[in-house]
Amino acid sequence: MQQADNEMAFSYGRTLLRGFRYGLKSKLSKGGRTPSYLPQANQAARAFAAVSNGIPQNMVVESVGNMSVTAHVLGGAVMADSPEGGVINTQHEVFGHPGLYVMDGSAIPANVGVNPSLTITAMAERFVSLFPAKTSE
Incomplete structure (x- = not known):
């Protein structure tokens, strides 16, 4: 749904939001801000609401604060062709650690703009397909 390359x-x-208690803070580290308005997503939400007698809505912070909100934090062990570009290779194996594999959302390098559960499932199924079935001898 979005083409912007951004990393957190x-x-x-x-932080002030937590009453100055310690906790995990995030900030943009690369690229531009994730867009808070995606025309295709809003059009899809309106179409779905029309056929399901629903009401299309958006989060207040996205509408009023122009801030993109997601509960889907991805990345951290992204796939690349070398250790300089990422953490795992195209077979999901961690560079420099034979036999250690990553097949969850951390392998996805950026927010896909929609719920990533199907993308994560597809990547996991692809990973499993790379290993031949063991036969009993």
Whole structure:
């Protein structure tokens, strides 16, 4: 749903939103801000609401604050062709650690703009298909 390449960085510290208690903080580390308005997504929501007698809605912070909100934090062990570009290779194996594999949402490099559960499932199924079935001898 979006083409912007953006990454988040996390740190541990205090924030006003948590009453200055310590916790995980996030900030944009690469690229532009994730768009808060995606015309295709809004059109799809309106169409679905029309056929299901629903009411299309958006989160207040996205509408009023122009901030993209997602509960789907992805990345952290992204796939690449070398250790300089990521953490795992195209077979989901961690560079420099034979036999250690990653097949969850951390392998996805950026927010896909929609719920990533099907993307994560597809990647996991692809990973499993790379291993031949064991036969009993």
